[in-house]
Amino acid sequence: MTDLSATTSSAYQQALEVIASVEPRIAEATRQELADQRSSLKLIASENYASPAVLLTMGTWFSDKYAEGTVGHRFYAGCQNVDTVESLAAEHARELFGAEYAYVQPHSGIDANLTAYWAILAHRVEGPWLGEAGVKNMNELTDADWEKLRHELGNQRLLGMSLDSGGHLTHGFRPNISGKMFHQQQYGTDPATGLLDYDALREKAREFKPLILVAGYSAYPRRVNFAKMREIADEVGATLMVDMAHFAGLVAGKVFTGDEDPVPHAHVVTSTSHKSLRGPRGGFILATEEYAPSVDRGCPMVLGGPLSHVMAAKAVAFAEARKPEFQAYAQDVADNAKSLAEGFKKRGAKLVTDGTDNHIVLLDVTSFGLTGRQAESALLDAGVVTNRNSVPADPNGAWYTSGIRFGTPALTTRGFGHDEFDKTAELVVDVLQNTTPGTTKAGAPSKATYTLADGVAERTRSASAEMLAAHPLYPGLDLS
Numbered sequence: 001m002t003d004l005s006a007t008t009s010s011a012y013q014q015a016l017e018v019i020a021s022v023e024p025r026i027a028e029a030t031r032q033e034l035a036d037q038r039s040s041l042k043l044i045a046s047e048n049y050a051s052p053a054v055l056l057t058m059g060t061w062f063s064d065k066y067a068e069g070t071v072g073h074r075f076y077a078g079c080q081n082v083d084t085v086e087s088l089a090a091e092h093a094r095e096l097f098g099a100e101y102a103y104v105q106p107h108s109g110i111d112a113n114l115t116a117y118w119a120i121l122a123h124r125v126e127g128p129w130l131g132e133a134g135v136k137n138m139n140e141l142t143d144a145d146w147e148k149l150r151h152e153l154g155n156q157r158l159l160g161m162s163l164d165s166g167g168h169l170t171h172g173f174r175p176n177i178s179g180k181m182f183h184q185q186q187y188g189t190d191p192a193t194g195l196l197d198y199d200a201l202r203e204k205a206r207e208f209k210p211l212i213l214v215a216g217y218s219a220y221p222r223r224v225n226f227a228k229m230r231e232i233a234d235e236v237g238a239t240l241m242v243d244m245a246h247f248a249g250l251v252a253g254k255v256f257t258g259d260e261d262p263v264p265h266a267h268v269v270t271s272t273s274h275k276s277l278r279g280p281r282g283g284f285i286l287a288t289e290e291y292a293p294s295v296d297r298g299c300p301m302v303l304g305g306p307l308s309h310v311m312a313a314k315a316v317a318f319a320e321a322r323k324p325e326f327q328a329y330a331q332d333v334a335d336n337a338k339s340l341a342e343g344f345k346k347r348g349a350k351l352v353t354d355g356t357d358n359h360i361v362l363l364d365v366t367s368f369g370l371t372g373r374q375a376e377s378a379l380l381d382a383g384v385v386t387n388r389n390s391v392p393a394d395p396n397g398a399w400y401t402s403g404i405r406f407g408t409p410a411l412t413t414r415g416f417g418h419d420e421f422d423k424t425a426e427l428v429v430d431v432l433q434n435t436t437p438g439t440t441k442a443g444a445p446s447k448a449t450y451t452l453a454d455g456v457a458e459r460t461r462s463a464s465a466e467m468l469a470a471h472p473l474y475p476g477l478d479l480s
């Protein structure tokens with residue numbers, strides 16, 4: 001990370017003083033958050049460290065502006081500067097990903113998915129329906145016809161990857177709104193290999209004939225062939241939506257190209273901007289010309305007013321991602337995941353799919369005699385921040401789980417390379433080997449309690465502190 005100047009430090013100091021003059025506890029929590037992030041081994045696969053330029057862009061008066069609508073067509077007056085910001089963010093996104101159209105208003109990944117679902121329904125169901133009824137506008141429909149259209153919109157089919165195979169809640173998981181607004185079915189991975197089974201998926205798609213096929217994942221440690229996904233979608237007349245929330249940085253950084261780049265193959269691509277892409281917390285949508293007009297109506301039809309300050313920060317982050325340095329970063333993220341995976345394997349640990357070719361490593365902790373919950377807590381005690389995750393056909397269910405998900409984007413931003421990730425694997429294995437599962441009051445095995453052997457947390461913390469000190473977060477930023 002580039003060194004910040006003394007001037008930047010003093011600007012941050014002064015900003016915190018302004019905040020402290022109103023609510024000192026918030027200024028204090030902000031300082032503490034930096035201290036905590038600096039001193040922990042952050043291996044959460046969905047997190048990163050945005051640049052000071054991205055962070056600073058969010059702290060401005062753009063936050064005060066209402067800008068419902070789209071560039072040049074706002075429901076509020078005085079949006080000329082927001083128009084500049086939104087146009088630039090969209091232009092950078094189109095150029096970065098080679099997309100025909102970009103929509104940068106969604107506030108998060110989930111909002112982007114919801115907006116995309118309604119856009120696809122509008123394009124595939126509502127539009128043709130209104131056409132057949134010979135009306136241009138829903139308000140011209142009789143009440144009876146309107147009810148029929150609502151019924152039609154509410155009875156479409158969606159096929160997405162199951163949660164325990166690595167899919168996301170919004171890909172048709174029943175308790176999620178996506179599982180309720182669609183008739184849904186889920187595809188998964190082969191329980192023996194943990195790999196996506198395209199033939200089984202094709203079979204399922206042929207039988208189910210979904211309107212929308214969703215590809216993308218939050219916890220699948222392998223690349224996906226999006227050309228094959230598009231073939232399957234075309235065969236059954238489905239719209240292919242790819243949710244690249246997790247791996248957008250690897251697409252932007254040209255690690256995923258050809259069949260592994262979703263943009264040339266999908267009709268609609270949704271994403272977050274804050275995970276491997278390293279931008280502000282937010283979402284965005286890419287689409288073909290065909291779907292663009294429907295996606296463009298996201299706000300105010302699905303979304304609340306755009307966060308102009310965050311759109312500005314997205315523009316800055318996309319501009320950063322267009323630089324050659326970002327491509328080098330993305331390649332390092334993938335190389336480092338391999339180093340971490342190799343580090344686990346050579347120490348005898350078991351990985352879902354036996355490795356990785358993206359930024360995620362999924363460790364099966366059953367071989368340590370632990371649940372994901374016990375492993376996650378023991379690691380946290382030792383200053384290693386991860387999250388527990390289901391493994392395929394998980395014997396411990398979705399709450400306790402049997403896996404720990406690791407990701408390399410954040411620590412790669414700090415400058416960690418092969419040696420540090422190999423050392424990280426050593427530290428993790430040491431903690432897990434020295435964690436004993438507890439028992440319940442009745443003496444039965446517990447899925448939650450555990451004991452970490454004496455001295456392990458201390459030796460892990462001191463070894464990580466050494467690596468973290470060699471790769472400081474926001475170097476030069478002094479808030480003491």
Ligand SMILES: *Cc1c(COP(=O)(O)O)cnc(C)c1O
Pocket residue numbers: 046107108109110111113167168170216217218243244245246272282283
């Ligand atoms: C993280 C994630 C989301 C949700 O993003 P939020 O910004 O938290 O709403 C959606 N889809 C996938 C695949 C994700 O990994």
